[in-house]
Amino acid sequence: MPSDNQSGVPLDAAQLCASFSATPIETDAAAASPAESGDLIGQERALDAIRLAARIPNREFNLFVMGRPGYGRHSSVFRVLEEEARDRPVPGDWVYVNNFENSDKPIALELPTGMAAKLKRAMEVLVDDLANEIPAIFESEDYQHRRRAIEQGFGEQHEKAFGELMESAREQDLTILRTPMGFGVAATREGKPMTPDVFQALPSDERDRLDHSIKEIQSRLEEVLRQVPAREKARRAAVAALNAEVAKTGVDGSIDQLIADFGHVEGIKTYLETVRADLVENAGLFLETNPQADAGAFPVVTAKRYQEPQFRRYAVNAMICNSDEQDSAPVIAENLPTLGNLVGRSEHASHMGALVTDFTMIKPGALHRANGGYLVIDVRQILSEPFAWEALKRCLQTRQISISSAQQRLSVLATASLDPDPIPLNVRVALIGERIFFYLLTANDPDFATLFKVQADFNDEIAADEENAALFAKLIGDIVAREQLRKLDASAVARLMVEATRLSDDAEKLSLDIGQLTNILREAEYWAAAGGKTAIAGQHVEEAISQAETRASRPQELAQEAIARETLLIDTDGSVAGQINALSVVQVGTHRFGRPSRVTARVRMGRNRVVDIEREVELGGPLHSKGVLILSGYLATHFALDVPMSLWASIVFEQSYGGVDGDSASAAELFCLLSALSGKPIDQSFAVTGSVNQQGHIQAIGGVNEKIEGFFDICAAKGLTGRQGVLIPKSNVKNLALRTRVVDAVKAGKFSVIAIETIDQGIEALTGCAAGARDEEGAYPDQSINGLVEARLREFAHGLRAFARSGKGDGAGSSEEMS
Amino acid sequence: MNVERGKGRIILGATCFADASAAIRIAISLAGQTGRRIEAYLVEEEAILHYSSLPTVTAISAGGASSEPVTADAMREAYRHDARVYERALSDAARAAALEWSFTTERGELAATLQGSAGAGDFLLFGYQKLQRNAEGIVIVDRLARPDRQLHELGQAIAGEMGQPLYLVSIAGNGEPGEAGSAALPADVDKGSATTVIEDGSSGHAGLLRHLSGMGPVGVVVSPDLASRVGVSELLDAARCPLIVPVE
Structure with missing residues (x-):
């Protein structure tokens, strides 16, 4: 029998799972320190990065927060940014107002904090006041008198001219006829137009006189008629001047008051002067409607006239209304960062079948709301929204918010659109996402590295030392307080810490997956409540973990059932040469479980080739092929170095119909080959996991806990014999966080976990035979595994040489082999 | 009306x-x-x-x-x-x-x-x-001595409908020159909204035509007997606007 050291180290139960001593967590105590509540542990680097991004004035130092979901990235970012926002001034307000010269280009105005709402209301009051005052002014006796005077003045000019013409015609025995072809001037007798006969019968001098008179009257008629349009134009101008003069008396007082109230703000005075001019020019707007008929229950003077469509031109679209009472800059999260939600949009209304818009329909986006502060966006969300990522970059690059729509970008909708003034942008953007997005964006988007210079990388775990264990317990206390759970006893805290090592796949690390820990605690709370307990105990945490695994374990049970019913052939006792139990991890959804697979190897004389059947049928991935090539290298460089390698071998994962990848079975495959070559059977009570290098060292693999548990469950189902166990790389011992059922079986001596460092240790444990080491002459002991393997390989080499000399084979091939 | x-x-x-x-x-x-x-x-x-x-x-x-x-x-x-x-x-x-x-x-x-x-x-x-666009008012031409109530009502109706001010020209008797008439309209005659009342008891037809010639109204309502005595064509030439004459 080999020594313990040569056949690997069976691990104590204590090595299979971390253990912690913890103190209970009182709910009240956790809630009693809100100031510290929420402080993340082990994330100082990330938090420092967030603070840097929040404080540094350079505009391109936007932030990318990366890490796995559930690790507190969002809450941490918000907490830090909100703290920093308190030191930044509350930003000013922004409004859009009508551009009276070009309504398609609304004007953006920046106002002091809290003034947007006041200006908006002041303009509404202005319109309401003028809607009452202007009609009163125009209905006044004074205006009516002056208007009538103008109308009459022009009317009298016309009527006088026409009347004098008619009178003059009558005096000359003429009349003006109104015919379908126009006006005509005819001679009359006794007030009636002359017939042609009568006219022709007149003396020639009389006819000449009448002809002359007719021509004169016609000429004067033409002149009077030609004066009509000019006189009409003059009349309109006179009325417009009167209207403007009268309207101005009503408008001036109100506008002057507004200028007194708001005129000190840059741009407002200019805007109000344009409003004044427009009000005077368009005073008729206030005369168009007669709301009395529809006043309803409210008197006309209290009606909200500013809501009427014709007065929208004087509205104020308050895009950003901050309050005087705010004490910090904004911290905004946009959870649906569509293009419109990000940069704002101009909405449309249906009018007579057409879509129309104006400056009042401009809606702010997240960038508007966050301007002067911070904007937090999930990178996955923004990258999945059409045009949103490009729009965000453009805004950050140009430092201004320009509103554009997807329809405009695609030119799919021909309708009225606006081109509002861009609003200057001063915002710090924090993108939150998994690391892969950071790396992909860095590699593929040249703008990204320029605009997002700060990365905050959240750790996935922390070292499970004494100090961190105490901090971790506090983290659990925070969760308990936040979720308002019942208190935890010491066993519950300790069990959660064990689970944290399991989540991190490392007995020396505590996972910081707050999301997952919270879920466990919530469910443990349920089980504690169901049991009528006032505190959550370790058994409740265990129950929560176990139940969650059970709920997700249907695929695992199906696999185990197939083995138990011998549909899948796995031996857990007996010995077979060239056959071994390898272990793999299957992930279905979020559930991972280990499953044994039978690996077999066959050898014979031949040209140097190890056939990886998985690769041949394209079921093996590149890492698996790499493992097979490495073990081929091990064989070729460790045995029968004085003869050509003359081995033909095949290795296969039996009953494997899906893909195989990874090199964690390469040690098992090598053990299988050594068994086939040496003829020494492998104890099927064992399963093996680990990768191998060309020096024969066993290397760490992933999923060690699931693999051990997977084989344990199969053995338990078939009956534990006490001989069964799993060989794992020694370097994986630190990753062990096995479930209680496995630890208990090891404690009871019914199952073993053996840590190995070398191929020799492994083959000795599996075969019960010494691996053998070369003596001073370089030879392995005859009956050692290595000695038997070397002898077999020499036998193949000699056999192949003899075959070549016999001339029965391929001459060319044989000569190459021989050379 | x-x-x-x-x-x-x-x-x-x-x-x-x-x-x-x-x-x-x-x-x-x-x-x-x-x-x-x-x-x-x-x-x-x-x-x-x-x-x-x-x-x-x-x-x-x-x-x-x-x-x-x-x-x-x-x-x-x-x-x-x-x-x-x-x-x-x-x-x-x-x-x-x-x-x-x-x-x-x-x-x-x-x-x-x-x-x-x-x-x-x-x-x-x-x-x-009318050649002049700034013509204004409806003129009632009646006898001072024997005013015609219906003539006044007709003039008021037309003026009201057309939004025009009402003028009243009353001449003495049959309008013969020198014929005397009373100095004012009888009290029972409603002057309506007439803003200008010209009472001419002495100048006869010539005076009437002179008054009309200088007024430039939109229309003239004249009593039938005066129309008959003065002559329609003379009244038209003087007033130079539409002429309304009730028939008795």
């Missing part, structure tokens, strides 16, 4: 479509209020036809431009054209207001043709195109 409904007709007449079009709106408004039928006439005036057969006569457009010499054939063709558009315009307006109507082309003299077609209770409506 108090104007009696359903009785009588509205006899609308003009010598060209331009004049008729100015009166169609009044006719439709009045017919809508009173439920009366509209009988429309385009009168091919003998005088105009005679005029067009004179050598080298010209027509002057509303814009003041002289046309090529007018011929009788061209004038007849112009009448036919005006008849078509006149009938179509009336048809469209009456159909929209669900009113009964008829259209006839007659040859004769405008006032005589309309008066010949009218009976008691009808309204005569003489078309006349």
Whole structure:
């Protein structure tokens, strides 16, 4: 029998799972320190990065927060940014107002904090006041008198001219006829137009006189008629001047008051002067409607006239209304960062079948709301929204918010659109996402590295030392307080810490997956409540973990059932040469479980080739092929170095119909080959996991806990014999966080976990035979595994040489082999 | 309004479509209020036809431009054209207001043709195109001594429907020069919304025509006896707007 050291180290139960001593967590105590509540542990680097991004004035130092979901990235970012926002001034307000010269280009105005709402209301009051005052002014006796005077003045000019013409015609025995072809001037007798006969019968001098008179009257008629349009134009101008003069008396007082109230703000005075001019020019707007008929229950003077469509031109679209009472800059999260939600949009209304818009329909986006502060966006969300990522970059690059729509970008909708003034942008953007997005964006988007210079990388775990264990317990206390759970006893805290090592796949690390820990605690709370307990105990945490695994374990049970019913052939006792139990991890959804697979190897004389059947049928991935090539290298460089390698071998994962990848079975495959070559059977009570290098060292693999548990469950189902166990790389011992059922079986001596460092240790444990080491002459002991393997390989080499000399084979091939 | 409904007709007449079009709106408004039928006439005036057969006569457009010499054939063709558009315009307006109507082309003299077609209770409506767009007001022309209440109600109804101010011109007696009249309208006559009341007890027909000539109203409502005494064509030439005359 080999020594313990040569056949690997069976691990104590204590090595299979971390253990912690913890103190209970009182709910009240956790809630009693809100100031510290929420402080993340082990994330100082990330938090420092967030603070840097929040404080540094350079505009391109936007932030990318990366890490796995559930690790507190969002809450941490918000907490830090909100703290920093308190030191930044509350930003000013922004409004859009009508551009009276070009309504398609609304004007953006920046106002002091809290003034947007006041200006908006002041303009509404202005319109309401003028809607009452202007009609009163125009209905006044004074205006009516002056208007009538103008109308009459022009009317009298016309009527006088026409009347004098008619009178003059009558005096000359003429009349003006109104015919379908126009006006005509005819001679009359006794007030009636002359017939042609009568006219022709007149003396020639009389006819000449009448002809002359007719021509004169016609000429004067033409002149009077030609004066009509000019006189009409003059009349309109006179009325417009009167209207403007009268309207101005009503408008001036109100506008002057507004200028007194708001005129000190840059741009407002200019805007109000344009409003004044427009009000005077368009005073008729206030005369168009007669709301009395529809006043309803409210008197006309209290009606909200500013809501009427014709007065929208004087509205104020308050895009950003901050309050005087705010004490910090904004911290905004946009959870649906569509293009419109990000940069704002101009909405449309249906009018007579057409879509129309104006400056009042401009809606702010997240960038508007966050301007002067911070904007937090999930990178996955923004990258999945059409045009949103490009729009965000453009805004950050140009430092201004320009509103554009997807329809405009695609030119799919021909309708009225606006081109509002861009609003200057001063915002710090924090993108939150998994690391892969950071790396992909860095590699593929040249703008990204320029605009997002700060990365905050959240750790996935922390070292499970004494100090961190105490901090971790506090983290659990925070969760308990936040979720308002019942208190935890010491066993519950300790069990959660064990689970944290399991989540991190490392007995020396505590996972910081707050999301997952919270879920466990919530469910443990349920089980504690169901049991009528006032505190959550370790058994409740265990129950929560176990139940969650059970709920997700249907695929695992199906696999185990197939083995138990011998549909899948796995031996857990007996010995077979060239056959071994390898272990793999299957992930279905979020559930991972280990499953044994039978690996077999066959050898014979031949040209140097190890056939990886998985690769041949394209079921093996590149890492698996790499493992097979490495073990081929091990064989070729460790045995029968004085003869050509003359081995033909095949290795296969039996009953494997899906893909195989990874090199964690390469040690098992090598053990299988050594068994086939040496003829020494492998104890099927064992399963093996680990990768191998060309020096024969066993290397760490992933999923060690699931693999051990997977084989344990199969053995338990078939009956534990006490001989069964799993060989794992020694370097994986630190990753062990096995479930209680496995630890208990090891404690009871019914199952073993053996840590190995070398191929020799492994083959000795599996075969019960010494691996053998070369003596001073370089030879392995005859009956050692290595000695038997070397002898077999020499036998193949000699056999192949003899075959070549016999001339029965391929001459060319044989000569190459021989050379 | 108090104007009696359903009785009588509205006899609308003009010598060209331009004049008729100015009166169609009044006719439709009045017919809508009173439920009366509209009988429309385009009168091919003998005088105009005679005029067009004179050598080298010209027509002057509303814009003041002289046309090529007018011929009788061209004038007849112009009448036919005006008849078509006149009938179509009336048809469209009456159909929209669900009113009964008829259209006839007659040859004769405008006032005589309309008066010949009218009976008691009808309204005569003489078309006349205003050249000034700023025409304003409906003018009631009545006798100071014997005011006609129904005439006032008719004037108020038209003014109200058309959104026009109402003016009142009252002249003395039969309107003969120098005939004395009272200084004010009797108290039982409702002046309605009349904003301007001209009471002229001394200047007779000439004064009436002078008043009308200077006012430039949208329409004039005149009592039948005054219309008869002063003359429709004289009133039209003075007022230069549509003229409404109730028939007794």
